[in-house]
Amino acid sequence: MTHLCLDDLERAARTALPGEIWDFLAGGSGAEASLAANRTALDRIFVIPRMLRELTGGTTEAEVLGRRASLPVAVAPVAYQRLFHPEGELAAARAARDAGVPYTICTLSSVPLEEIAVVGGRPWFQLYWLRDEKRSLELVRRAEDAGCEAIVFTVDVPWMGRRLRDMRNGFALPESVTAANFDAGAAAHRRTEGLSAVADHTAREFAPATWESVEAVRAHTNLPVVLKGILAVEDAVRAVDAGATGIVVSNHGGRQLDGAVPGIAMLEEIADAVSGGCEVLLDGGIRTGGDVLKALALGASGVLIGRPFMWGLAADGQAGARQVLDLLAVELRNALGLAGCDSVSAARRLSTRYER
Template identity: 80%
Template sequence: MTYLRLAELESAARDLLPRHIWDFLAGGSGTEASLVANRTALERIFVVPQMLRDVTDSSTEAEVLGRHAALPLAVAPIAYQRLFHPEGELAAARAARDAGVPYTICTMSSVRLEEIAAVGGRPWFQLYWLRDQKRSLELVRRAEDSGCEAIVFTVDVPWMGRRLRDMRNGFALPEWVTAANFEASAAAHHRTRGVSAVADHTAREFAPANWDSVAAVCARTNLPVVLKGILAVEDARRAVETGVSGVVVSNHGGRQLDGAVPGIEVLGEIAAAVADGCHVLLDGGIRSGTDILKAVALGASAVLIGRPLMWGLATAGEDGARQVLELLAAELQDALGLAGCESVHAAGRLSMRRDRYG
């Protein structure tokens, strides 16, 4: 089936997935205020297009973390992708490889990171800070040895936020889905009414990261280190001082602090504050090529896409994930040309307007 909007894939995935798995993917924390705000904030931004430019050959190509990509986009880390399709991360990674964009392997992947990296393309590795620091740094080594090109260190999860949908569902992983990068643990599979088994498992495994943790990761690897979950200008500045290569402006898709500001609202401030000090990427609520255009115009060098790729994966496996990326590429090329931009870089000259029509 051909889909013309990501919302159509979202609807198809919702119909196909069991309710508790859909809620695990779609839900946010608390009242889900930040989850909703991510979309609302993007929808309240309007582009001021520029006319009479030569846009005959508008190109979506971009540099992402200093390397060429077909789009200013990377696939965000999503845990346990075999929940959505039997091939899970392998199918999603192949789709990203074929689309010419980086794929971020999650610490909590349901396929071992070495197998995912072997798919090829441009794998990145996302790191959670674990109670056992040696295990964290061992994951960094494994990622480096497997050919990953960057370490995306998620810093906004000292523990999982209160995801009420999962708690109401007593969400637990089915037996065939495990955290493949770890020794098997029964905690994530033990269903208890009113408790998220996944949150219980991560509470046992995770520890709050700090700036010493960041320094330890930077010292352990020669790969670029990107901090994911930055919303405060002060944190972005300190990240540059610590020597990281980039930051992902993100409220974790509305899944951590409920009420945290949408990333798009602080993107411009952060991009201006760090200037050329590091790469700035945006995560959260991106659902179209026009959203990507807005993010680039406000200072992002690229965006991360998470849930939409899982909609495609759930709907049609690798082909569905590939269709998500093809649709975003077509929408971005259309948006660039209609906005008067001959390239992704040219989007930086566009002006934005907020709230006048929201």
Template identity: 65%
Template sequence: MACDDSGGGTAAVWLDMDDVERAAAAALPPDVWDFIAGGSGRELSLAANRAAFDAVFVRPRILRDVSGCRAESTLLGRAVRMPVAIGPVAYHRLVCPEGELATARAAKAAGVPFTLATLSSVPVEEVTAVGGSVWFQLYWLRDTGRTLDLVRRAEDAGCEAIVLTVDVPWMGRRLRDVRNGFALPDHVRAVHLGGGASTAHRGGDGASAVAVHTAETFSRSLTWSNVEQLRECTRLPIVLKGVLAPEDARRAVEHGVDAVVVSNHGGRQLDGALTAVDALPEMVEAVGGACEILLDGGVRSGTDVLKALALGASGVLLGRAPVWGLAAGGEDGVRQVLELLAAEVTDALGLAGCAGVAEARELEAVVRRGRR
């Protein structure tokens, strides 16, 4: 375990997310770092997520008053200080004793939603007690009754949305974890799935114990009928995470979904899956404003957020970067990550000639692959 939860703060000032990433890599045991940083297969989609952002260029506008430039927006009808939510990442206690509690406090301070994972290492009731905006990420379990009980538990705890992940019938082959024989340490538990020791804690050569555990637990038969069940079960907004096909986005709208997250799961599921950046324009066109479109995968800067907005996104999910901050500096590290991103978003908006997020969505974005 890396972070110090004593409140002492981080050791250095981070100027960009690369600094945060290096600090986390230095702080964590190699197998834990691989679990967080790695992708599936040859990690083609993992690398492509960043390359896709790097290929997008925005045409800025000039002679506009940006003296009052602000990054405030709304996500799922709620005010946010910037068009960003922390995305779901499992087992925060792998990197910090306070785990998801520290992340939730930092998100509250930053004025952005925190998406709590089904595979959280802290119960949902303790996380919502922090008082910020919490979304609950849902994996559909083999036991449908247990799944819907978990939805009701999240709703009763005060969560503001259900984020159903739809691209994980089982975990992709994450070769770093396989080579490491990765398993959870005893103090890190999937508290929403019983909380006791499980196959996720029994490592061995040639296998990821976490992958074995999820294969035993997650449903492989998730279909649109389950989305209908979810819609009937909860009054909360429903977000589908892991959508890349326009046809699926249109069908999501037909099923009453409030938002879709365009995502290849951070390059951790199908290796070779299209990047969210490349899929985004078609997805925006497909839904025609009938639901919100969020982008997930590869976001590392305020400029990336600007590019996503220019391509039509309502906002973005930030996955690995908050966990890097948590690993390197605990709650204060997550706060620094979010403060840095907020400053970068405002900087990018103003330099692009935008006084706010609405104007950013009117910018032209140009893709220039293979050209200088």
């Protein structure tokens, strides 16, 4: 079947996955207001295109965290990717490598981080702060030793949000899928009515991160540190003061605080406030190359994609994941040209309007 856009791959993935695994991937927290708002906010932003521009030799290449990428896109961290395909993170990392974009290895990956990193490309490592600080910093060391290029420190998960779909399903990991980077015990596999075993497991393992945690990570690695989950302007400015190389403006895909503002709604204000002091990326709701263009116009240097990449993985393994990135490349190239831009940097000079 020909897939012409990411929505086509979403439908294919929904057909391919068991219902409770689809809910684990697709769901948000609470009433899923923030999950829906991520798309609503993007749909209300309109770009003002420029005309009569020179468009020969246009490119989608961009600099992301100091290195060239084929697109201003990175793959977001997503836990337990063997839920979606037997090869899980290995197939996903190969697809990102072949497409020329960074791939973020999750603390809760279902393949050890060293095995994923050896695939090559541009691996980043996402860190959740654990109750045992030594274990957290050991993960940072392992990531650096494995060749990861950045630490993406997720700061918006002191504990997991109430994800009602998982609770209603009594969701638990199958025995074949584990947290491969550390001994997680049996909690994530214990099925209990009205309880998410994954949330129970993270409640046992995670601790709230603080600015002191950020300082500890920075002192423990030579890698760039990116703080993921920033929404307040004040936190963005403090991240620069704390020495962060970058921030990801994100409400965790609507999976943490239900009612949290969409990242795209804060992006321009945050980008203006940090004024080049660190790189600003956006996460949440990106579904088209046109969405990427909007993020660039509002001040992002790039975006992260999570669920759509998993749709491709579920639909057709490595080939499906690669197709997600190929479709974004085609759509972004088209959107750039129609907006009068011959490059990603030119898109940052576009104006936008917000329809209320």
